Amino acid sequence: MGAIKRWLVSLVIGSYLGSLGYGIACHALDFNTSAHPSMYFVVWDMFCGWSAYSNRLHLVAEGESGRYYQVAPAPWTSFHPYGNLPRHQYDPFLNHTGTVIRNCLEKPRHEPIQRVLVIEEVWAKKYNLPDPIWSRFFDGPRERHSYFQVRQVVAPDGKLVRKFSPWLSRQSDLFVSVRPLPSFLDSDSMKLSPALQTTTRPFDPSAVGLPATVERKGSGTLFPPVDPQPAPLAQ
């Protein structure tokens, strides 16, 4: 009995240390780290990403009347999980915006919603510095400028309709090419209601990366073009 228990304990120890070691090896070799959710338990990649820009997400619902509403944070909540930001800000890959939007539209009163825009706001982190430190770095006044980019168009039921690249990725692409890679869904092939389809621009692979104009006709709303800005010229 004692020997069996000892073997079992040894097996547990071996398995546990083996899984920790496997995680470290995978992480070191950059292999299989995203193969399964359990890898999150053995890969220690804290603070692996970074950027020189701060970003925030705005979830804006567009009503049938043309009015705009704040979807998140929802009117009933003031929960800030890790600091001063509401929950929906901790979704860098926008994998869960649809669920958040559906829940936030289900509970409160509102007019019929046409669509929800997930808009990314980006600004340089240097503007986060407090005044005393700003004055140590810069003589001039602080003129913070935010860049906005629509990341997703979502139906009121949370279904993803259109998807766009993050602003930062697009900038990186634009700095090396005026024709960034296409990264959005073919909305024509999706099963959308006719009303919703009229609010989306048809997917045109030939137009990817070309300057486009703001469409104000059709749905009568502002809809951002795919990518109007040309790449800045290098001197």
Add this chain to the structure above:
Amino acid sequence: MAANIPVSVSEPPGSGSGGRGLRASIRDFFFAEEVPYGLALVRIMLPLVLLYVMLRRWAYAREFYSSDGATAPLADDYGFRNMLPVPSGTVAVIMVTLLVILLVTLAIGWRTRISAIGCFVIYTHLNMLDCLSSFTKYSVIASHVLLLLSLSHCGAVWSVDAWLSREPGQPPPRFAAWQRRLMQLLIGAIYFGAAFTKIHTPTFFSGDQLRFWLMTHINHEHPWGEYLTLYPVVVMLFAYLCVVWEILFVFLAWRGHGRWIMLTMGAMFHLGTRVFIGLYVFPFVTTSIYWAFVNERDVANWKARLARFRSSDGSKHRAGQGISRLWQRRVSRAFPAMLLIAIVLGVELEYRLDSYGIRRPEGPHELVELDPAQVEPMLQPAGTVRPVDLVHSLETGTMLVGGHVVRHKSSFKQGDKLFAQCTVIPPHPDMVIECNLHDADDRVLDRVNQVVRREAFRANFLYVLHDALAPGEYALVVRCFGKEVMRRRITLTAHSDAEQSADELESAPVAN
């Protein structure tokens, strides 16, 4: 169980192989018997931290963890849809209430094994349902430790269970140390893996990444971190020190001076993440696991020190403590009853709180309408990046260390070398940056430029401020894409041993 395992306890664990085989050393390391004081301390400390975490989320259980809310399962991020069952709203409230109660009972060591297993299962399940506001790396670490606690005899000492079961005067029980060893190795593995992350991360050792972390506002406020951005070389030194400590921890944290040095550095590191990055819970979770490094000898030393302050009367009183069998049974039976009552109260309270505001007398909440003027800029094309947003800072000083300007100054003497360092913001294109010298009337005295390739972070300009420049006010002006993006005033004073009339100076300043 451990009592049946034949182990050598002639030497304290980890006291060296001393000529014995590796197998015997490993056996001693994992199976040497000890009183589980270290595990008991972890059992007390960690649940208290998690209690704070979960109490904050209790009122949002329906929203975060149920099908009546907006769950964000971690598995979805990995492409495994519906991997874990999502409970209904009421069940989620029951689970969170149960978890809160079990964390308390685990901390006090009441029905410790059941409490630990319950905490591990419920905590891990709930966290995996909400990767937006619950699941982070500290949750993962906590799950590991709860698992190990549930396999251990952490309730054998300093617990209600021990108080109920032990006869007065009976020595504390001893068990194999393997759970505590795994906990220690877990901490070492975490740091070792984290070191790999940093080694993999571009620009970590140049301090640039840390510097931008210090300016990031996604955690709690951290004004000291922002202040530290003024000292990039210090940040860079921290980066090296951190990686060296993380790699060495698993090798040195076992005994002697190495243990205290590594643990003290660890505590300082985690305190630093609190002060400089604004992490609140993570440092408490990790440092609460550091108690796993407390061994029997440490406790004996502490007890000896405490004994000096304890009166003999108090000792006699404690030695006489005991509890009748009747009360032992009553307290044991109270556990399921208490859980049941807590669940009923929790469900009722959550219903009355009406987290979504659906049953309010004035009706459900209304969506907040936004001002169209606020929305319109969000829908406009982003446009190109402003040149001013391609340049992070312009720093002036007299020395370069590790690629950073140090000895920052804005006042120079004739003959000084002035390093002007222009830090750029990635991503940026290949570009030309000018750093020109202007006089007090804004006339360009010298124009220098440099090609900054897309992968570069900095452009350095060296000005030798020799006698050609008269004492007075000047400005360094950075231009990018034909626009002025930054300006810093500098003051030039006469050289102390060569004060000359400005009219006599003719030669031009030299910039490299």
